[in-house]
Amino acid sequence: MQLLKDRIIKEGRILEGNVIKVDSFLNHQVDVNLINEVGRKFKSLFQDVKVDKILTAETSGIAIAAIVAQYFNAPMVFARKTESKNLDKDTYTSEVYSYTKAKTYKIRVSKKYLREGENILIIDDFLANGKALEGLIDIVKQAKASLVGIGVVIEKGFQEGGRKIREKGIRLESLAIIDSIEGGEFRFRE
């Protein structure tokens, strides 16, 4: 998606540990016009599949998934990281290891909102090592729902998450795959 790549080149910054900072449009300030184009793109990429529900995880995926869900005319569910009075006790739960925080956390979805046989499209902002997505995939499996695909805005192609997910036969569409960031320059996969 050229519009997105242009924006990454223009505003993205590379931090220590190969963290890609795009907080001006994706995960702190959110450019809703750009995310609308992201939604339109995912709809065209997944136009052949029936999507009953969009699934994402706290926190950065939520704004994107909400806007994307409009294009599929489907409800959006976000997995919660924290226990909350607003969350049922009866949840699908998975553990996610965070490399940046060097600890494991849990994500939870109420069993009411993922049903057996539903067609689920997972949406997230970033894919690096894939641990967060693995947690969401696990939750979809626990619910005996059907994972029709995963849509990611930015994939760090130099980390292993994308390859591992594709090797499982899961349909993964990333709108920008960054293959290297050497010398402070983003190189995208064609």
Next chain:
Amino acid sequence: MQLLKDRIIKEGRILEGNVIKVDSFLNHQVDVNLINEVGRKFKSLFQDVKVDKILTAETSGIAIAAIVAQYFNAPMVFARKTESKNLDKDTYTSEVYSYTKAKTYKIRVSKKYLREGENILIIDDFLANGKALEGLIDIVKQAKASLVGIGVVIEKGFQEGGRKIREKGIRLESLAIIDSIEGGEFRFRE
């Protein structure tokens, strides 16, 4: 907003401590069609003001603010609760006391994304004691931005937050104000 009130009556549940659970459409599963109507309504209520930016806080406000921001053709910024590599060191920070969790947490917005003189509309899912909104109001003040109003989806009218915010002369629009939940029934303010 009748559509919203009907939905609260149909699906809302009342938990211990007067917690109102609407996780089937507002803050776990999100009905994006309903939230689109919410966005349309806020746009009509605030049609007379110029809005440069929508501000909300993690977590439950994000999906709503993202969709509402489309109606104002403005970027959305969400205050972060956790420190993150994706967040600048240079932030506006405020402390928020959570009654449900009985502890104080910080919310942070990068100084880059709130500028002096910008017209800010704050959006959130719930207003009860108003502590989270007070934190956001404080951040807008620190930035010397201009708070044009606050839009809340559900206000618990039997708690003091709404009254205190209105007494400050801040324009507050709540789409459903629940004045009592006695006997397990929602009574809305006219």
